[in-house]
Amino acid sequence: MNLKELYQEIILDHGKNPRNLGKFDNYNKDAKGHNPLCGDDVHVYLRLNENKKVDDITFEGKGCAISMASASIMTEMVRGKEEIEVKEIITDFLKMIKEKDELNNNILKEDEKTKLMSLSGVKQYPMRVKCATLSWHTLSSALENSQEVVKTEK
Amino acid sequence: MNLKELYQEIILDHGKNPRNLGKFDNYNKDAKGHNPLCGDDVHVYLRLNENKKVDDITFEGKGCAISMASASIMTEMVRGKEEIEVKEIITDFLKMIKEKDELNNNILKEDEKTKLMSLSGVKQYPMRVKCATLSWHTLSSALENSQEVVKTEK
């Protein structure tokens, strides 16, 4: 998929109309992320219930279509999953974005994987990889209860 | 004159057997010079009499053949000259070393000029120019009664 197709499809949809945007009341985990390159910010809120399942997840933030879309798709993917599954999805997503084109993951359904894989096109644009991964790193940090602001890695 | 000829002739003579080496008692002007590049030192002593004539001049120092020869020849050239003449000789010498091959000067005799011009060969070796000029700058500073150690200019 070339980048224009990427923009035209899922990213534009989610980028312009992000799902799960905002903050909800009874979250019990959250973390902030910042991309110094483009100044984008993201704040992820979630609620893990007693069974370590993600009851709800939302995000606040502003940024480019790629980062908005990535955050938006992320919230869709992990809602309802168990913490351990979420961590696996994060790992697999980051691996896909940085190393391979394929998403190897047994938790997500085929159509979910397809949706996520639409983001793999940014691999050609290492500068933009940070945009795609910021919210995921931030989610990871929220699960760790980290107080530090996540900065996208080099 | 190529450099080997230069070395073989006057420089070797003066370099190995410098004239006017040492310090004399009743000097009334002196200055020190230092070449940071090669660590060479020179100390020039002279006596200006009431008529502003150089009664006597000697130097102490250690250094390469070029710097020793240059100091040695210098003392020969300026002994007995008036201060104003010495300054002119210094200027003309420096001009010769840095800019031209000719020594334009009305004070020195032809054979003296020839001797001095033997040093002009170092112009091809800008690093060595400092060796040839150190004692002359130091003499100049002695005449100015400067307390500062002369360092060879860049």
Place this chain on the structure above:
Amino acid sequence: MNIENIKKEFPIFDDKVQNNDLVYLDSANSAQKPKMVVDRIYDFYTKEFSNVGRSVHYLAVAATNLYENTRTTVQKYINAKDKNEIVFTKGATEAINLVANTYGQKYLNEGDEVLITELEHHSNYVPWHFLRKAKNIKIKFAEINNEGEITLESIKEKITSKTKIISITHLSNVTGAILPIKEIVNLAHSKNIPVLVDGCQSAPHLKIDMQDLDCDFYAISGHKMYGPTGIGVLYAKKKWLEDLPPYQGGGGMIGEVKKEGISYGDLPNKYEAGTMATAQVIAFNESIKFIQKVGIENIEKHEKELMNYGLETLRKNNSVNIIGNPKERGGVISFTIEGIHPHDIATILDEDGVAIRAGHHCCQILHDKLKLTSTARASFGIYNTKDDIDKLNKSLENCKKIFNLK
């Protein structure tokens, strides 16, 4: 002046980049290199290489002469009084760090103020921030007006009896505003305040004259002047270079070295510690010769035309919001498009071979002031043509289409 011929001197434009002709509109970031500069590097390394200043053999002497030759070329080009007022650094950032560090060490004390502007590049803010932390000084920001300019007035307002140095850009890398340096220097000197000018964006595009500007320090970046990376220039008035302590310590900058103490070398060696960027300095001579060959007046004129055409073109494109409207302006146009993030613009333009920059351009203070996190920026060099601007505009239309804007 025939731009097509000048452009031919830049080999980068010979080949396609990703199947497109390269439309390079990122010269404020770094300029492309003419062949004569690259050839000089090649020849130096393959035929003449030696370290400078330390050995007495033929190659070393030749290299030293070439190296010093660039110093003289720079001196004449910027009309400095003395060649020893030219110090080579690795870049403009280092040049500013050098001044902040050495001037700060000697002259700044708790409560003193450094005056910069809201337009400054991080490279002309962070070095002063270090002093703020180390010495508890204050940093004051002269404020931009609605056009994105810094006026003499805005500087005057912020000067107090505590102001110990003014450090300002000559030409903003975001709004393109050209500051009234001469007037600011005049005012500052009347109050005995020295002035450092960040000349990164001006030196490649405007005629600059140290004796006319009369500033105390001027920082230049070689890679923005069609020169190699890894080379910059600090111009400083001799009295400062004599007065201030050295910056880095090492080989070449010393006088005498003893176990108990060290004396420093003469100017400019005192500020050139260690093996310098010999090849880069030597090739930088060609960059200036290139500029001189084209003529800085011609460069100014050409880039002004381009900028005016660019402003005109983009203003017609009513989605485009141009940042700043300074009366005196260099060839930099920053802009936003409502509804498309600048990074998305840059990525999509890139697919058409149009290289621009998106981000805060190392000017977060300015972006905060403008309530933006980032902008897109097109900037011009001598090789750009009106055609490049048409292609930029066409590609922006493309962006809008993708994002369903009309």
Place this chain on the structure above:
Amino acid sequence: MNIENIKKEFPIFDDKVQNNDLVYLDSANSAQKPKMVVDRIYDFYTKEFSNVGRSVHYLAVAATNLYENTRTTVQKYINAKDKNEIVFTKGATEAINLVANTYGQKYLNEGDEVLITELEHHSNYVPWHFLRKAKNIKIKFAEINNEGEITLESIKEKITSKTKIISITHLSNVTGAILPIKEIVNLAHSKNIPVLVDGCQSAPHLKIDMQDLDCDFYAISGHKMYGPTGIGVLYAKKKWLEDLPPYQGGGGMIGEVKKEGISYGDLPNKYEAGTMATAQVIAFNESIKFIQKVGIENIEKHEKELMNYGLETLRKNNSVNIIGNPKERGGVISFTIEGIHPHDIATILDEDGVAIRAGHHCCQILHDKLKLTSTARASFGIYNTKDDIDKLNKSLENCKKIFNLK
């Protein structure tokens, strides 16, 4: 290994220098460049040039990848744990200044001691001297023995409870002595003292392994490793890079920038302020590849042979007095001839095309100790042959003839 073939990769030897074949024995000063390094610079500037890290367009992304690629190559080559432990500087001198400045700021206080050796290059003394002046610390010198070596003992003797850092050369650029770094680091760490190693002379000639040496900091100079000028490497353990303050401030090294304060970027960006020496870093990758192609073990072996042949040859020449006689020795031979000043030697040798260096080699402390103002030095690189040494010796005979020595 065929040296003649390797030598052919260095274009400098293709042409005569002043009608002589070049006998280049000044590699400890700066090494000549193989074609693949020079070509890489050429290609980068003519086909791929862009600034790194700041723009999102194709050329910028490609340049950034190439730049980071060198970091990985260096990391692997010196066996560092993490690629972010590799910081690019303009040279080894800057690398040492960086550590002295930042470590000094944070950890050195009045009365503290920095331990260096009598073998140190000015670049590993002057930066500490700055701290002596600014903070009133003490600098101690571990003393050489009669062979011109620094032993573990001589270090141990000078360590006190006030010793806060040890900063030592790996390989002396005058006596050629190789220091027992691993043992020194071991000893130092047992007393909680970090160790900086000046690797300028070792990195081009010996296998170096950060995890084996376990030192805290290691400084490398690119131009001595067959690389471009204007590029160096600071290796530092991650914990230090995280712990110490930044060195220079500017674009690229920041996190968030506000009027009130600034946060710094992640490693290694925190230490890479301003536009870096992009082309030089990218070409430096080829230098390491070149060394890897030849094989550092082969380089070591070849240079050892040369050095032994050189020592043997010069020892037979009974006017020549060789400085130092270390058991572990790199390819550096410094010497004097009674009755001929080293500068005269170098000048006369140069007429025969033999390039050596004369002077104090930026080691005045050592020369003071040896009661010399200067020495002549021949130093070897991969391209040197026994023939070069024969030519050196022949030219020395010539010198003696001119000076009427027998």
